[in-house]
Amino acid sequence: MDIRPRLADRAADRVTDHGGSLVQASAFFPDAPTPFLDLSTGINPNPYPFSPLPASAVERLPEEADTATLTQHAAAYYGAPSAAHVVAAPGTQLLLPLVASLLAPGPARILGPTYAEHARAAALAGHTVEEVERFDALHGARLAVVVNPNNPDGRLIGRSELLDLAENLRRSGGILVVDEAFMDVGPRPESLAGDVEAGNIVVLRSFGKFFGLAGLRLGFALASGDLARRLSGWLGPWAVSGPALHAGLEALGDRDWQSAMRQDLIKSRTRLDTLLANAGLAVEGGTDLFRFLRHPRAEGLFDHLGRNGILVRRFAGRPDCLRIGLPGDDQAFERVRTALESWAGSHP
Numbered sequence: 001m002d003i004r005p006r007l008a009d010r011a012a013d014r015v016t017d018h019g020g021s022l023v024q025a026s027a028f029f030p031d032a033p034t035p036f037l038d039l040s041t042g043i044n045p046n047p048y049p050f051s052p053l054p055a056s057a058v059e060r061l062p063e064e065a066d067t068a069t070l071t072q073h074a075a076a077y078y079g080a081p082s083a084a085h086v087v088a089a090p091g092t093q094l095l096l097p098l099v100a101s102l103l104a105p106g107p108a109r110i111l112g113p114t115y116a117e118h119a120r121a122a123a124l125a126g127h128t129v130e131e132v133e134r135f136d137a138l139h140g141a142r143l144a145v146v147v148n149p150n151n152p153d154g155r156l157i158g159r160s161e162l163l164d165l166a167e168n169l170r171r172s173g174g175i176l177v178v179d180e181a182f183m184d185v186g187p188r189p190e191s192l193a194g195d196v197e198a199g200n201i202v203v204l205r206s207f208g209k210f211f212g213l214a215g216l217r218l219g220f221a222l223a224s225g226d227l228a229r230r231l232s233g234w235l236g237p238w239a240v241s242g243p244a245l246h247a248g249l250e251a252l253g254d255r256d257w258q259s260a261m262r263q264d265l266i267k268s269r270t271r272l273d274t275l276l277a278n279a280g281l282a283v284e285g286g287t288d289l290f291r292f293l294r295h296p297r298a299e300g301l302f303d304h305l306g307r308n309g310i311l312v313r314r315f316a317g318r319p320d321c322l323r324i325g326l327p328g329d330d331q332a333f334e335r336v337r338t339a340l341e342s343w344a345g346s347h348p
Contacts, residue, residue: 025311033309037332038325040313042151042182042290045328046264047212048257050247057242064237066245071220073252078205079193080222087231088240088248092181092204092219096121098234099202102227103127103175106142111135111157113318114147118179135161139168147179149186152313152323153292154285159190163198170200177202184210185265185288199224207244209289210261211251218244265289268326271333276324279340286323293322301343308339 022036071086080086089095096117100108105126110118112131122129127143135157138144144165149156166176178192180203193203203222208214218240221231232239240248251257265288272291273283281301285292295301298321302314313323327333 029306037310040311041325043209043214044212048251050250057246062238062242062245070248074220077252081197084225085196087221087228089219091217092206095221097124100125103143108143109138109141110145115151118145142174145177149182149287154287166201175200179204181206182287193222196222216244218248275337279344291324294320298322304343305339
């Protein structure tokens with residue numbers, strides 16, 4: 001299927017702010033102390049310590065054998081049936097419009113509020129897009145998208161419910177896309193990675209968030225053999241860079257680091273929750289990589305933290321909501337504690 005004509009759609013221009021821009025933060029808060037503490041993303045602040053890059057990682061085209069080994073590691077790590085069910089790509093963002101193009105244009109429904117790029121990507125692929133807030137409203141769509149755990153509030157839909165939805169969609173030729181970008185720190189038994197052979201389930205997995213290496217641009221689609229071959233064909237050769245292959249092969253196979261990091265993230269999340277509670281802020285959701293707040297003074301808190309050199313994530317159209325990532329070390333936690341205490345003291 002040639003998707004190129006559809007990429008001229010106006011949706012290509014509607015890119016949403018997703019946090020992480022320190023240039024933008026400096027423009028918002030020109031008098032803030034530097035360096036900025038960026039808590040506006042859900043990226044692990046303690047990245048995987050991969051070994052130094054060999055010169056061949058940047059001097060030569062990636063070897064097909066290394067890409068094959070990477071998909072084997074990914075299948076084992078994520079729980080896909082086999083490497084033939086794994087497509088490696090330069091980040092899941094690039095996969096979104098390709099996955100949406102597995103179906104001819106039709107009605108697409110996305111369980112929201114959620115990551116805005118799913119709606120934009122489905123529109124790029126020619127679908128008529130609707131964001132729905134009830135899970136049962138996804139029935140009847142041709143393309144249904146669920147972010148699980150959800151970004152930004154951590155909402156979780158159970159595996160059995162998702163499989164029932166996939167079966168419903170299958171009867172009408174539809175596809176279920178489950179974005180599991182944060183399932184590395186979620187309840188892994190609820191993942192649909194092992195169910196993709198059903199034929200109409202595509203699972204997206206982000207490498208950069210849990211491993212803290214977002215700039216490498218590495219992500220995966222898990223799908224049936226037929227859908228995986230189609231996606232791989234669209235991506236073409238050398239889709240994954242040499243540096244991403246090098247880091248990905250090490251990180252996905254390092255079970256000791258993965259286990260220890262999950263425990264460290266739980267401790268950091270608990271520590272952040274305590275600071276928030278001490279400031280009178282109740283956590284309403286999130287994951288072990290970010291916390292989600294609702295507060296009537298959320299905009300004021302965003303501004304206060306920004307003027308103290310701490311960037312968090314706010315949301316257009318939802319002025320009472322904030323997402324806060326994890327501080328990476330004791331110094332960062334102390335900056336957050338000081339800023340929250342001064343805010344709480346000015347809002348008794």
